Amino acid sequence: MGFILPREAIGLRSSSLSASLGNTTAATNESDQELKEDDSEQFDDRKMVRICNKLIEVFTVDKPTPSDWRRLLTFSREWDTIRPHFFKRCQNKADNESDPGKKHNLLRLSRKLKQIDEDIQRHDELLNAVRKSPSEAGEIVARRRKDFTKEFFVHLHTVAESYYDNPTEQNAVAKLGNTCLAAVQAYDTATESIEALNAAELKFQDIINSPSVDAACRKIDNLAEKNELDSALVLMITKAWSAAKESNMMKDEVKDVLYHLYKTSRGNLQRLMPKEIRILKYLLTIEDPEEHMSALNDAFTPGEELEGMDVDCLYTTPEQLHTWIRTIIDAYQFSREGTLVREARDLMNPKIIEKLEVLKKKIQDNFM
Template sequence: MIMELGSSSLHPCASITPRPTTILPPLSFSAHSPPSHYPFPSLKSKAGCRFYVNNPVGWRIISSLPAGVAGSTTEVLPSSSNTSTSSSSPGQEESSDPLNENDDDYDDDDDDDDDVKYVRACDKLIGIFMVDKPTPSDWRVLLASSKQWDTLRPHFFARCQERAHGEQDPEMQHKLLRLARKLRDVDEDVKRHNELLGVVKAVAAEEELRQVVARRRKDFTKEFFEHLYTVAHSNRDNPTEQKALEKVGNDCLAAVQASDRANAGMEALSTAALKFKDILSSPSLEAACGKIDALAQKNQLDSATFLLLSKAWSAAKETDMTTDELKDTLYHLYMTALAKIQRDMPVEVRIIKYVLTIEDPVELLCNLKDAFTPGEVTEGKDRDYLYTTPEKLHTWIKSVVDAYHLSREGTLLREARDMMNPNTIKRLEQLQKLIEDNFM
């Protein structure tokens, strides 16, 4: 015998096994390794600090940043603290900041030797940038972590031009000019990231940070967060400053995620408004229902569109300013959309929602027996006939109950989230036990 459900809102569909529930770790710098199921790579320093980056906005954090060099490929680091992705040869020891090596090179206590010292320092840096650290990603990390670059900047670019103009080898001349040009571009990026970092560090209140993110969302890029991590890593000898930068990074990520969610919601409402306007502009009720059917077939009848239809019907029925014909039309459109949305639910969710409306224990048990009786899942004009197994229905109920107790409603399918309230959970627990006692 096949379970029979009212047709006003139900339509058969293939049964779907619920997705496994997972918990994403919070945004944080942490001294611990990320959980093995965490879907995104982490950035790890030789000090053992990992920057967990949640990724709702489509960023891909590239490689690790050990001791000042970022590679060009994405990888999840192993737990070993001596892993490195620098451009140096394996086993080669490198300084965390070559720009800060030998501070005597940059001292200007002796005015007579200033020019000589700066020339020597800049020639050394040219060698580092052209041979030891030849990629823009390397330069980005070195400039971000250096405490001497602001002093060396004008001398370095002037020295590049001077050497290029005096170079006899055309190929070497081209390399020097190219280095100066590309490094200047990287330097501009680093200065821009430093400016933004200074702005967010000066923000005291969470609301002010949200306003900064709203105004400058395009500046909070993957490169900015990599820059922030590099600056934090370069302050590993100053735990107080490093912790402050860690907090800035976490606060910025949280604000960016919140902003993106809000923007996505506004975009969804704008798109839904266009769909709603198109439906209402139909020449007849049949044409309007046809447009709703077409949206459902394309999987474009989303909750935002249904919300507008629901609000339109609710507003119309509570006022005397609209005609009965308009009220009937809006009601029909609302019920059509409701039926389409509910018929896109997994079979198990539809059965659960139906049996939760049954108060009589005998009738409830009878309907469960009907639901578990094998038969063809079909759509009728007035009724839909659905079938599932006790194991599948039990799995769905258990996933909702477990998600409620662990506060993980974000891991459920959207269609199941409206069951996340205490009264419904109590009914689901009773239903779960009933299935276990009688059908499993």
Template structure:
């Protein structure tokens, strides 16, 4: 191959790259134009064209916004549109994940209900927990089924008993999947009396045999580990990073509980570290 042939090939590749880039930009601009024409319908556009809202598209939006360096009004408008698109995509993805989770949970529940006996059904729940496939969507479905049965006058007592048994089994398994520090923390937050809370803290930091039951647990950890978990939750609250928490800890994200956790954190620092 001559040098001239090599140059020709390089120019050909370069042209192909430019063509691809140009096509990508045209596609991004077309999507941006559609959004700008109907800014109130961003959610609907995302639902129709989710695959077009790529990382490259958002990079393009950032580039477009930066290009208006001499026009702050237009720059802010594009930046705002970019934020709205990000929020719409996140909402769409979350909803899709939730639907998929509920569909999967429904199939699992159907399989459990079709078990030949209560023991077999409970074993299936235990197996799901062992495989880390017993999620909150699954437990929610079982809880709703049990709740509906409990309040119904049309359902036989045997069916209610079965659903209650499944509910207790699922709830117990989900509880055991929760990190023990979160379980200890949630228990400590239920104690109002300072002396009783201090006693519970001492118990939590005293090594011993760990027992786990559906209603009562005997668990222990170290001051450093519990302090780390508390700090993680509190920091997530203050810096609005709820999404960084495991789902079992997200129900701790409210002002009153955070205030209690701040007090607990200080107590652990002062008394145990």
């Protein structure tokens, strides 16, 4: 989900705001203006009734959809003053209405608009909490993650648009939106990592408690078949093997068991990786130009695919490998790492991208 709001893009939307909302904006602006021109202590109830009647007409005739109502309430600077009078006026008009259809529409408007108004107030309260302490956005997200919904970010976007006549405030709200989004993404990533580690720990304990090495390896194979052998579990097994290998206090039998588990898990994880990514990673290890060209020829030569314990024989087509390279480069250039399969994300660094650019051109020039 992205909430980047470049100043130019906002300005463009704001300049066409009146056209997109039609007379509705004018009507709500007139209502706001009437309130500003009155002294609050001498306010005429009849004028408020007139304003409420005008807004009821806007909400039921000009812009009858809930999405329009959300924008209108967000854009109005005087809605807090109008709110109690508006709902009271809806009820009074409904009580005095003899037409059942019109009565139903008035009561429905009041009920639906009240729900939307409560949503907006809740979003505004959260927005103000972050606005007061932007440096504590991470802590606020940790406490109230469920409140940072898609609807909240849509509301934040609308709030930014409502400052079409104040670029400074508009940019401040947009910046606040980016702060919120970054905090949410960081929180979600951390939470997913913790959940992944907890799940990996349970799987690891189950594997270790197997009655034999063969049984443990079968469990790893079964996890791979069900696509449940993730990198967190493999990392856990790798660390266990690494610690055992360097320990003088652990029996050789235990080391052998952990080594078998390590080799089985690593091999299975490799098998889960798209073959084009495996081919790419191998090609990137070759520095000699002639050897590199020979490896490309081998990769594009059809034959029987074999997957052994130490060596795999795989092949693909120039078009498929070229597509994968282009996908990785595009993801890097447009900061869309999340769109890649996880096995390709370790290719997302500048030096490797440079090599991929060279490889892409070599495939284009020699094989396509």
